[in-house]
Amino acid sequence: MKHPFLEIGQISKQYGNFTALEDIHFTIDKNEFVCLLGPSGCGKTTLLRIIAGLDTPNNGYIKLEGKDITSLPPSKRDFGIVFQSYALFPNLTAYQNVEYGLKNRNMKKSVRQERVHEALKMVDLVNIQKKYPTQLSGGQQQRVALARAIALSPKFLLLDEPLSALDAKVRDRLRYEIRAIQEKLGITTIMVTHDQEEALTMADKVVVMNNAKIMQIGSPQVIYNQPQHPFVADFIGSINMWKQEQGNNKLIGIRPEHIQLSHQGGVKARVESLEFRGAIYRLQLHVEDANSYLNNKRIKVDVSASTISEFKLIKGSIVSLNFPETHLLTYEEQAVI
Structure with a gap:
């Protein structure tokens, strides 16, 4: 029997009396681009952190290609992650930031250089590789963070509100670029966003969340044209x-x-x-x-x-x-x- 690439099974998470996630269950296919969409505080970032192994669920499991990874540490889950804040090292150049993760993998220097160059080329930043984060625009910093994540050739990519700190024009361009890179690499990607337009334009599948629960899962077209719930109808579009x-x-x-x-x-x-x-x-x-x-x-x-x-x-x-x-x-x- 063929397993789904990633299975999120009956995940629940409580912080004291507060329920952050309640019985979250869905599957993700290989190479799929999935958006977790919902208002602030609905549980989407908590879910992303649980998939990454940065948080532990109270109930449920995460399976990667049929293998239970719920108790594995983040370092053993083989993913790349891009945070909202970019999380670049200010004392390292763009090149060194991308190379950083590869240095821990005992890789030959020539292979490492090739990987870094490929990743920077993919995000169109070869010409600024010697610059430091403070010398880069917000959009450039975000692309360095993306290059650093994809240089590791991870099995899947996690994006936590990656475009929310950027202005509208840069955000539009990066939306297109991230999707183009994802399709070229064929990398399974999960992105957290509260921006409905972002979800509708980028995702193969949208998981709409509210109050710790999943309200609806479907393609952008289905979510928009056939919302199953008043919340979904109201949250997506007008x-x-x-x-x-x-x-x-x-x-x-x-x-x-x-x-x-x-x-x-x-x-x-x-x-x-x-x-x-x-x-x-x-x-x-x-x-x-x-x-x-x-x-x-x-x-x-x-x-x-x-x-x-x-x-x-x-x-x-x-x-x-x-x-x-x-x-x-x-x-x-x-x-x-």
Whole structure:
């Protein structure tokens, strides 16, 4: 029987009375890029530390290629790790930082030099290898940390919020670079992030967490288009959500881009504001339709610039809204966390 590459089995972790992780179970395939996504304090970094062996679970196990590694120390788990803070040695050059881990492996100097050069080339930093961390930008420091991790040719890579300290443009570029390097090396990667866009653009599989539990696991497309829980729907992307008519405990949701504007029919609403967002406009609407149970509700709708022109939309315009059934999401109200 073929084992999954990495199996996280029924992992629980308590700190005194506080539950950091509760019955976490999922598997990761070889070469897969997995994002642990969730708000601060949901348990994702604790889970990463347990996978790394830096923390011990109260219950459960970690298996690597079918072998139980739960009690192995970090040094015996064969992974590379990149921290949010980079954790570079300030007194060592970029080259020496990448070489550091290899020196402990009794490797011939020529092999070591080749490995360091390859890793620096992979992250496009050969030209700054003699510089010290203080002489490098944040993005360059992060790439040195990545080169140091991949130089060891580990079985898997752990990334703990690796891009959160960088500005938006650098973050966008590094997102692309990290994913390209991961695909080129074919290295199984687990990344912790609270940034939904990061998870949606980089991951093969997203594990959405909240309050120490897994809320949903799936591809970015499934997580976005078929969220199984109001929390997932709300945390990833933007959503309109409201209770159905009185006496019904159902919640209805729809994403702003799925609501359609029409010239007649539908639910009447007034435009309260138009927010320019580059490729789209975000409309804030107030429903003014006594025939609809959405009367007095506020609704967000995303439309193109051409739709703005077609409907001649300005603040105060009255429009008709249609809610395509294929895009409506329905939840039990008690499912809200």
